[in-house]
Amino acid sequence: MDYNTLRQRWDALEAPASIYEVDPSLEPLDDTVELARHAGMAIPAREPSWSEDGVSMRLEHDAHTLTVYRPSRAVQYVDSSRWQVDDGTSDMHISDTEAFDAAVREASRVGLMEQNDFTPFRVTRLRASSCVRGQSPRNPRVIDVGVILKRRLDGLAFEGQGGNVVMYFGPDGSLTGFERVARRVSNVRAAVSGWRSLDDVLTETEDHLRLRRDSDFTVEEARAGYLELGRLQQQTVIQPVYVLALRLGGTHREPAEPERRIQHAIPAALNNVAPLVPSAEPDIPQTPRYSAE
Structure with a gap:
């Protein structure tokens, strides 16, 4: 999916949402x-x-x-x-x-x-x-x-x-x-104050994966929802995420190298509680690298 198509779909993912406390009982x-x-x-x-x-x-x-x-x-x-x-x-x-x-x-x-x-x-x-x-x-x-x-x-x-x-x-x-x-959800910790921009999400995704879009991976789909972890994982809040369906390889993939597909989740709210996964140290400053221009 090219950048402009992805950007057109991005705004449609936003919806009224909240960050919820998980009942600890x-x-x-x-x-x-x-x-x-x-x-x-x-x-x-x-x-x-x-x-x-x-x-x-x-x-x-x-x-x-x-x-x-x-x-x-x-x-x-x-x-x-x-x-x-x-x-x-x-x-x-x-x-x-x-x-x-x-x-x-x-x-x-x-x-x-x-x-x-x-x-x-x-x-x-x-x-x-x-x-x-x-x-x-x-x-x-x-x-x-x-x-x-x-x-x-x-x-x-x-x-x-x-x-x-x-x-x-x-x-x-x-x-x-x-x-x-x-x-079980106990109460609302905070309403979502706003949704993160496409540029912000793509930049963080690249820095976390240490890959570059198009040359190293392609975004095939983007969706928004609430993240809930598996039965053996602790979780204190339920909060919205963006999920990017990524195809790894891009133009730098060797002919004999098989394509791989992953699902990458990233916090969606501007006031998200914490990163879902630790971010790798970026090799360049985390400034937006994308523009519709």
Whole structure:
């Protein structure tokens, strides 16, 4: 994407947004034990016994395991007797629309949605097949379906490994597992005072990667959203970011060198709380190097 085209699209990414505090409490949802019961765990009426390690708490009963991850307060449930288990014959035939409907229905029933806005994002299918050494796999079958629901806030989608609910279904269409990585927001730390300019973002991206646009990389897409990290990462604020889809190589790429693509996230608000990743020391002063002139 050339600079002028990118600049035309840049202004459209701006939207009303805020920087939010993350609720520091360990409990990911109102009643984690009740959540597990809704998912199918036959937890005894007495006080459940949790096992703990440095990063997680686990509640186990028969083949069922409920895990709460301390850094993110993410919650994960798996029925290991059925989750991604191949019975040797089953083949799931379910459309994306049917899978999305089932995921929203089950996530609401179990209690994973709360007051958050989640929208259908992607359906994944786990396949199994038989094969003979030296021959291609035969008779592929779908044995498990995973449905990703992406979180939205202020009309913006979430970026990163978090900000989602994933629901898993077995061949009979029943729930076999789920994962929610969607941190609770406690309050607004500050409204976004303004959005960073394209020139500023490109300059910081070049300095961080120690590469130059066009000669070393090309921007293929730019989007804005809220960043949420994965289940093993701590995060104190939810704030907006720009995400640049970059193709590395450019005109300096050797013919035999394969192209690489990366997603680069960078704080979007003028009053952002902190850099998302440490910036490399720039080899030249950080002054704008771009102009529409």
